Amino acid sequence: MESLTNRKKVVSDKPMTFMEKLYIPAILKGMMVTLKHMLKRRKTVKYPEETRTFAPIYRGMHVLKRDEQGRENCTACGLCAVACPAEAITMTSAERTKDQMHLYREEKYAVTYEINMLRCIFCGLCEEACPKEAVFLTDRLVPTQFERDEFIYGKDKLVESVDNRIDITKRQFTGKRTKI
Amino acid sequence: METFYWIDKLVLVLLLFVISLGIAAYQTYFERKLAAWIQDRVGPDRAGPFGILQPIADGVKMFMKEDFAPSNADRWLFILGPGIAMFTSLITSAIIPWGPNLLLFGRQISLQVAEINIGILFAFGIISIGVYGIMIGGWASNNKYSLFGAIRASSQMISYELAMGISAITVIMISGSLDLRAIVESQHAMNWNIWYQPVAFIVFFICALAETNRAPFDLPECENELIGGYHTEYSSMKLGLFLFSEYVAMFVSSAIMAILFFGGYNFPGMDALTNSPNLLALIGVAVFFVKIFLLIFVFMWIRWTIPRFRFDQLMHLGWKVLIPIALVNMLVTGFVVAFYHNWF
Numbered sequence: 001m002e003s004l005t006n007r008k009k010v011v012s013d014k015p016m017t018f019m020e021k022l023y024i025p026a027i028l029k030g031m032m033v034t035l036k037h038m039l040k041r042r043k044t045v046k047y048p049e050e051t052r053t054f055a056p057i058y059r060g061m062h063v064l065k066r067d068e069q070g071r072e073n074c075t076a077c078g079l080c081a082v083a084c085p086a087e088a089i090t091m092t093s094a095e096r097t098k099d100q101m102h103l104y105r106e107e108k109y110a111v112t113y114e115i116n117m118l119r120c121i122f123c124g125l126c127e128e129a130c131p132k133e134a135v136f137l138t139d140r141l142v143p144t145q146f147e148r149d150e151f152i153y154g155k156d157k158l159v160e161s162v163d164n165r166i167d168i169t170k171r172q173f174t175g176k177r178t179k180i
Numbered sequence: 181m182e183t184f185y186w187i188d189k190l191v192l193v194l195l196l197f198v199i200s201l202g203i204a205a206y207q208t209y210f211e212r213k214l215a216a217w218i219q220d221r222v223g224p225d226r227a228g229p230f231g232i233l234q235p236i237a238d239g240v241k242m243f244m245k246e247d248f249a250p251s252n253a254d255r256w257l258f259i260l261g262p263g264i265a266m267f268t269s270l271i272t273s274a275i276i277p278w279g280p281n282l283l284l285f286g287r288q289i290s291l292q293v294a295e296i297n298i299g300i301l302f303a304f305g306i307i308s309i310g311v312y313g314i315m316i317g318g319w320a321s322n323n324k325y326s327l328f329g330a331i332r333a334s335s336q337m338i339s340y341e342l343a344m345g346i347s348a349i350t351v352i353m354i355s356g357s358l359d360l361r362a363i364v365e366s367q368h369a370m371n372w373n374i375w376y377q378p379v380a381f382i383v384f385f386i387c388a389l390a391e392t393n394r395a396p397f398d399l400p401e402c403e404n405e406l407i408g409g410y411h412t413e414y415s416s417m418k419l420g421l422f423l424f425s426e427y428v429a430m431f432v433s434s435a436i437m438a439i440l441f442f443g444g445y446n447f448p449g450m451d452a453l454t455n456s457p458n459l460l461a462l463i464g465v466a467v468f469f470v471k472i473f474l475l476i477f478v479f480m481w482i483r484w485t486i487p488r489f490r491f492d493q494l495m496h497l498g499w500k501v502l503i504p505i506a507l508v509n510m511l512v513t514g515f516v517v518a519f520y521h522n523w524f
Contacts, residue, residue, distance in 0.1 A: 034485045038217045
């Protein structure tokens with residue numbers, strides 16, 4: 001058969017020559033290989049002390065964005081939940097009252113918004129489905145927990161705080177959407 | 181004078197005990213580091229800076245483990261096994277001349293615990309007893325894996341001791357003495373035996389690998405076929421003694437190789453220091469330890485490079501390759517020595 005990779009080698013069971021039977025040249029060759037590896041630079045990243053830099057389009061833990069005036073963008077339309085292939089997102093909605101004008105941007109808002117981080121596959125389809133630029137994936141990691149319940153993230157963990165905004169500009173220009 | 185003699189010896193014995201155990205402990209650390217480097221890893225680095233406290237952590241772990249003995253094991257032999265292994269590894273260091281004599285308090289202090297004139301014979305005798313530790317430990321465990329390990333160990337040691345002894349004989353013929361001190365003195369400065377006996381050195385080195393149960397000859401304790409071999413049933417510090425004795429044996433056999441083939445504490449340019457014997461002795465000891473460490477490094481380097489032999493290959497190499505080579509080498513050396521001394 002025609003070789004696809006040019007890496008094919010013909011093997012034979014010819015008797016070993018005297019030099020091969022001595023094994024010593026082969027052993028020395030092997031020891032040179034290990035010596036080379038000994039002197040190589042280590043590529044290990046010692047995790048808790050050092051961290052690797054993330055790719056600009058890394059998809060990590062979600063954030064629910066607020067607008068410039070600190071109002072939540074999410075209008076609880078449910079498109080993210082529909083788009084989610086892992087069915088990780090649930091929410092309940094309510095109508096905004098007059099005195100909540102400064103809290104929510106649209107007339108409808110999410111009372112609860114939960115993402116099960118164990119179900120989530122971090123595909124980014126929720127972000128793509130969102131018409132209000134409310135949900136984004138960030139370069140933050142989901143920390144480990146001991147209980148499964150602790151992985152169901154509610155609004156307390158997902159919504160960004162007014163003073164401490166999460167930067168999502170890297171995710172806004174990934175080519176599939178233009179800024180509204 | 182007698183009391184001073186005993187004090188000197190006692191101090192030297194204690195010092196040797198501490199040094200060989202300390203070196204053995206740090207060999208375990210260095211072995212793990214070297215293995216890591218060869219495999220492109222970092223190795224132990226959590227305990228202390230660069231992980232240098234790792235041997236202490238390992239030792240504490242060993243002591244904390246449950247000391248378990250199987251119910252059908254022969255209790256006394258089970259305890260005796262690791263004891264013999266450790267004892268035989270340590271006792272050989274008594275006959276090794278660690279350096280030239282020191283001049284302290286107006287006395288000559290010899291850096292050799294027991295100055296016996298058949299040192300090399302003593303060393304071989306003790307090395308042969310070393311197999312009893314493994315054999316007794318493997319037998320007393322009452323476990324088929326341990327027994328297999330013990331059988332392999334004994335057959336391997338018997339086969340490789342022959343070639344080892346024959347290649348050591350060539351060195352004895354050249355230096356004309358069984359005394360380790362005399363063998364070292366005969367290799368003054370750079371007049372080392374390795375230049376005359378490279379073949380004997382290679383045979384001796386391979387046999388030393390086999391005698392200390394190091395890879396590629398670690399069949400008595402291979403993890404994957406024998407689940408640890410002779411120390412399958414051992415736990416806690418009894419296991420620790422077995423593992424430790426291997427490292428002490430490696431240290432001592434490196435020392436013996438350095439004496440027989442690399443001139444012990446001799447180093448080029450030592451004649452310039454004859455007026456200051458203490459400095460000479462200190463540099464000599466340092467040089468000797470550097471030689472030992474280099475040999476230990478080669479031991480470890482080989483371990484992490486070459487895969488384990490099959491048992492029939494091991495026997496083939498021992499009986500059909502090494503012994504004939506050593507014999508021919510001995511005959512040739514004998515003729516050359518005889519011609520040199522005009523015995524014909």
